[in-house]
Amino acid sequence: MPVNFMPTGADYLRILPEIIMTLGGTLIMLIEGWLRENKKRNLAALTFVVFAAALVAAVVANGSPGLSFSNMLIVDGFATFFRVLVIGVGILSLFSAVQYLKREHAESSEYYALLLFSVTGQCIMATANELIMIFIGLEISSIATYILAGYLRDDKRNNESALKYFLLGSFATAFLLYGIAWIYGTTGSTNLETIRIALLNPGSGRSVILAGTAAALMFVGFAFKVSAAPFQIWAPDVYQGAPAPVTLFMSAGPKAVAFAVFLRVFMTAFAPITNRWEPFVWSSALLTMIIGNFAALMQTNIKRLLAYSSIAHAGYVMVAIAAHNQIGVAAAMFYLAAYALMNIGAFAVVTHFSRQGEKFVNIEDLAGLGWKQPVTAGLFAIFLLSLIGVPLTGGFFGKFYIFKAALDANLVWLAILGLLNSAVAAYYYLRILVVMYMKEPGESMLSLQPVGAGIGATLWVAAVGTLLLGIFPGVLLTFATNSSALIK
Amino acid sequence: MTLLDAVIFLPLLAFLIILALPKENHNAIRMFSLISSLAIFVVSLGLIGSVWSAAPGKFAFETNQPWIHTPAINYHTGLDGISLWLVMLSTLLTPLCVLVSWKSIDKHIKQFFAFLLLLEFGLIGVFCALDFFLFFVFWEVSLVPMYFLIGIWGHDRRIYAALKFFLYTMAGSALMLVAIIYVYNQAGTFDYTKILAGLQSGAISLSSTEQLWLFLGFFIAFAIKVPLFPLHTWLPDAHVEAPTAGSVMLASVMLKMGTYGLLRFCVPMFPNAARECAGWIVILAIIGIVYGALVAMVQPNMKKLVAYSSVSHLGFVVLGIFSFTQQGFDGAVYQMLAHGVSTGALFLLVGFLYERRHSLDIDAYGGVATPAPWLSTAFMITMLASMGLPMLSNFIGEYLVLQGSSLVYFRWTVFAALGAIFAACYLLWLYQRVFFGKASEDLTHHMPDLNFREYAIIVPLILLMLWMGTYTQSFLAPISTSNAVLLGPIDARREVHVRATPPRIAPADRELANAR
Numbered sequence A: 001m002p003v004n005f006m007p008t009g010a011d012y013l014r015i016l017p018e019i020i021m022t023l024g025g026t027l028i029m030l031i032e033g034w035l036r037e038n039k040k041r042n043l044a045a046l047t048f049v050v051f052a053a054a055l056v057a058a059v060v061a062n063g064s065p066g067l068s069f070s071n072m073l074i075v076d077g078f079a080t081f082f083r084v085l086v087i088g089v090g091i092l093s094l095f096s097a098v099q100y101l102k103r104e105h106a107e108s109s110e111y112y113a114l115l116l117f118s119v120t121g122q123c124i125m126a127t128a129n130e131l132i133m134i135f136i137g138l139e140i141s142s143i144a145t146y147i148l149a150g151y152l153r154d155d156k157r158n159n160e161s162a163l164k165y166f167l168l169g170s171f172a173t174a175f176l177l178y179g180i181a182w183i184y185g186t187t188g189s190t191n192l193e194t195i196r197i198a199l200l201n202p203g204s205g206r207s208v209i210l211a212g213t214a215a216a217l218m219f220v221g222f223a224f225k226v227s228a229a230p231f232q233i234w235a236p237d238v239y240q241g242a243p244a245p246v247t248l249f250m251s252a253g254p255k256a257v258a259f260a261v262f263l264r265v266f267m268t269a270f271a272p273i274t275n276r277w278e279p280f281v282w283s284s285a286l287l288t289m290i291i292g293n294f295a296a297l298m299q300t301n302i303k304r305l306l307a308y309s310s311i312a313h314a315g316y317v318m319v320a321i322a323a324h325n326q327i328g329v330a331a332a333m334f335y336l337a338a339y340a341l342m343n344i345g346a347f348a349v350v351t352h353f354s355r356q357g358e359k360f361v362n363i364e365d366l367a368g369l370g371w372k373q374p375v376t377a378g379l380f381a382i383f384l385l386s387l388i389g390v391p392l393t394g395g396f397f398g399k400f401y402i403f404k405a406a407l408d409a410n411l412v413w414l415a416i417l418g419l420l421n422s423a424v425a426a427y428y429y430l431r432i433l434v435v436m437y438m439k440e441p442g443e444s445m446l447s448l449q450p451v452g453a454g455i456g457a458t459l460w461v462a463a464v465g466t467l468l469l470g471i472f473p474g475v476l477l478t479f480a481t482n483s484s485a486l487i488k
Numbered sequence B: 001m002t003l004l005d006a007v008i009f010l011p012l013l014a015f016l017i018i019l020a021l022p023k024e025n026h027n028a029i030r031m032f033s034l035i036s037s038l039a040i041f042v043v044s045l046g047l048i049g050s051v052w053s054a055a056p057g058k059f060a061f062e063t064n065q066p067w068i069h070t071p072a073i074n075y076h077t078g079l080d081g082i083s084l085w086l087v088m089l090s091t092l093l094t095p096l097c098v099l100v101s102w103k104s105i106d107k108h109i110k111q112f113f114a115f116l117l118l119l120e121f122g123l124i125g126v127f128c129a130l131d132f133f134l135f136f137v138f139w140e141v142s143l144v145p146m147y148f149l150i151g152i153w154g155h156d157r158r159i160y161a162a163l164k165f166f167l168y169t170m171a172g173s174a175l176m177l178v179a180i181i182y183v184y185n186q187a188g189t190f191d192y193t194k195i196l197a198g199l200q201s202g203a204i205s206l207s208s209t210e211q212l213w214l215f216l217g218f219f220i221a222f223a224i225k226v227p228l229f230p231l232h233t234w235l236p237d238a239h240v241e242a243p244t245a246g247s248v249m250l251a252s253v254m255l256k257m258g259t260y261g262l263l264r265f266c267v268p269m270f271p272n273a274a275r276e277c278a279g280w281i282v283i284l285a286i287i288g289i290v291y292g293a294l295v296a297m298v299q300p301n302m303k304k305l306v307a308y309s310s311v312s313h314l315g316f317v318v319l320g321i322f323s324f325t326q327q328g329f330d331g332a333v334y335q336m337l338a339h340g341v342s343t344g345a346l347f348l349l350v351g352f353l354y355e356r357r358h359s360l361d362i363d364a365y366g367g368v369a370t371p372a373p374w375l376s377t378a379f380m381i382t383m384l385a386s387m388g389l390p391m392l393s394n395f396i397g398e399y400l401v402l403q404g405s406s407l408v409y410f411r412w413t414v415f416a417a418l419g420a421i422f423a424a425c426y427l428l429w430l431y432q433r434v435f436f437g438k439a440s441e442d443l444t445h446h447m448p449d450l451n452f453r454e455y456a457i458i459v460p461l462i463l464l465m466l467w468m469g470t471y472t473q474s475f476l477a478p479i480s481t482s483n484a485v486l487l488g489p490i491d492a493r494r495e496v497h498v499r500a501t502p503p504r505i506a507p508a509d510r511e512l513a514n515a516r
Helices: A009-014 A018-036 A042-061 A078-105 A109-127 A129-151 A154-185 A192-198 A205-225 A232-241 A244-270 A271-296 A300-323 A327-356 A374-388 A396-408 A411-436 A454-472 A474-482 B003-020 B027-046 B045-054 B080-103 B109-128 B132-141 B143-153 B160-189 B192-201 B208-227 B234-240 B242-269 B271-297 B300-320 B326-357 B374-385 B393-408 B409-436 B439-447 B454-468 B471-502 B509-516
Strands: A066-068 A073-075 B060-068 B071-080
Touching: A009 A018, A009 A042, A009 A066, A018 A042, A018 A109, A018 B071, A042 A078, A066 A396, A066 B192, A073 A078, A078 A244, A078 A327, A078 A454, A078 B045, A078 B071, A109 A129, A109 A244, A109 B409, A129 A154, A129 A244, A154 A192, A154 A205, A154 A232, A154 A454, A154 B160, A154 B192, A154 B439, A192 A244, A205 A300, A232 A244, A232 A300, A244 A271, A244 A327, A244 A474, A271 A300, A271 A411, A300 A327, A300 A396, A300 A411, A327 A374, A327 A396, A327 A454, A327 A474, A374 A411, A374 B132, A396 A411, A396 A454, A396 B160, A411 B409, A454 B454, A474 B060, B003 B027, B003 B045, B003 B060, B003 B071, B003 B080, B003 B109, B027 B045, B027 B080, B045 B071, B045 B080, B045 B374, B045 B471, B071 B080, B071 B109, B071 B132, B080 B109, B080 B242, B080 B326, B080 B454, B080 B471, B080 B509, B109 B132, B109 B143, B132 B143, B132 B160, B132 B192, B143 B242, B160 B192, B160 B208, B160 B234, B192 B242, B192 B439, B192 B471, B208 B271, B208 B454, B234 B242, B234 B300, B242 B271, B242 B300, B242 B326, B242 B471, B271 B300, B271 B409, B271 B471, B300 B326, B300 B409, B326 B374, B326 B393, B326 B471, B374 B393, B374 B409, B374 B454, B393 B409, B393 B439, B393 B454
Parallel strands: none
Antiparallel strands: A066 A073, B060 B071
């Protein structure tokens, strides 16, 4: 780096979303002191404004793509896609959280600020072109999420969730960092492009082995973050214990962006040694799908069920990575967007339904929801059908593109086993539909309030998005395809 | 926008309108469903003329609009002589199903009729789609409303039956999806007509192993739907537990999705593989025919009896298709339609009985003919049609199938013919136990004869059975034309096959020759 390095205007433009959100988050923490107790809700509105501004900034930044800050950051279609996605996830999770926090009498600025910081970290990850930046982004995002998971300090489940997430997450991050150290030792750089070039002309067989080890270590770190087998054990406990809107957020945003860096690192820096990591990703994908789906069959708690389902869905995205082709990248991008929408929708229903203190989180409690609140149940049915992968929903097209990518890469068995897995998965999603529509309403229906504005908005946005992605997938897919070439 | 597009999308429109109607106003919902489904039927009548006059190998009302650019997926639909009648069957049965559900569905009325119309949308779409992706979309879309129809409005074990139905089909379609994507990767298109032309001209070449696996991928999905023995176990459960309208749509139209798929896709696209597997498939079909009939004979439950009779009847269809003869193909399609009409009518009549007595057990009846003579007459005619009595619809189908298959597998055909005899046994026995004998006081009391609504349901179907059984040509002509086109690739191969084999000597002759 030159000593007299001065960032240009374009450099600032390219990290404008991060700047806006960092400032916004800090501002929110500062002004809380001046606000009276009953005005705290205005902070949510401010958070929304910050998110909206960041969203606009992310779109504007896409107008001037390129590298900035000495090649540490890159703004390209891929980065913009994930920036918009995680900011969108942030907005939707904010909508659900407002109502939740009011219900639990726990409104405070911390929640909003942490949410902003977490999304900031994710945006950095999405744009990072360098391993240290990835690490920094990951830490910003993760630490904020650890705290969010334990947001209700007096709730035992929240505490358990946060502690588990923190301990295991730190452990996994250590692996990632160790991997980064190895690759730096091997290639002398942390820049993805430089690493790739170094690996294209390995001086000796030894450096390939060293790079392979580094890739394996980093794989552990990423696999943990995306909850891919065999590093998925934390997910059900953490998802179950965390506040419902936080689970909603965790299962969509951090996961999507973890996949983004996974893809970027493995498809650029480690592209030259693809044949070495492909079998590992292949087996991990299969294992993830099988563990997620079969474990979900036996769950009675809906948060836990959705946690296992999110593991299974991580497995489908791993299939796209195993395909290691451009169409696989596009498929993964599309799938993550569709997955975020349908999963947010499902967790928003859970947030609504669980009521104060999250008393109603068993599947059986949903009995009769289809007739008590037909609209909510109808939207939930759309999310579930999308998670099953029924056509005309985003989930179906996502799966379709992923398995198409797998077949393009000649992974015929992985495609067959994956699709059969999705038939198994149909069972546990259908069980929820069964309970909702085919069982008589029980006591759990008595205290059910109508859906509030915040959760209602989340539900409708997610449902319309899911259907749009299912009926007109072309727009998003074209964008994903155009930005799927990660090696420039 | 062609007339066909209107027929496809009107049910979807009706579905959306029903969703918007207030749920308390039951009569408005019923009336709207009836009027809209009747209107769809009337519109669909307009399809007939153009299909009749379409040139062989051409689809009438073809629409080909891009839907998604990459991968290129088109909204490509069209009708030929085979799909025409299956679409008509769907549009005819939907208003009848609305009528039969008029009184018998008493909870969640709005959702019931909405799902019925959504089901019609899916079913019509399946038969019109000429793009594999579109076909798959409709194939799965039709699954969802049926799942709800069985699961919400069914009988006691409805949840089990609905899940089983969904999961069986889902497992099959997973394999089909892999096959579809594989074909796309080889051909670069999902378009059925282009793929078929490419495969026949050799522009798309598949090795024989690939053909075999692709054939099996499609075949298993279709065989589950048909259902072919031994994949039929979901069917009795689904039929018995479904409400009357669900059973009718399931038996009359939904099962035909499987046989239609076999005829339209499996056989013409992979003729070599089809021929390779034909022996096994024919054996399974004949086992299905005989087994279905035998199991039907011992059922104490009327719906279960009719369900197993479907397994038997659909076995004939598969037998006809895998005989690869014009007669076999024609018979198969005719049998699909005849089965649709006659078994649909049987389920409706069983539904009438159930509405009166709230039991499906044969034992709960006896002597129904005395208090309800017209109901008994209608049942009699329908039953005779289902048995395959000449002058009624099923006879034509079964006869053509048997003739077609006897050209190729004479000895096996004998066993298939047994199935037709067994059909007479179980149906006549059923009739005897339910309608003859002395009616108990209690039964007489609860057994009024057909009312106006029920006449309106059953009379059109009975007339149709008579028409199909006597003036066959009015249905068969377009079917034969389209079948001849589908038969092209596989028939051509057959001639080569025959020429390549030395003249066969029957075993008996060979022994004689050896003895000399």
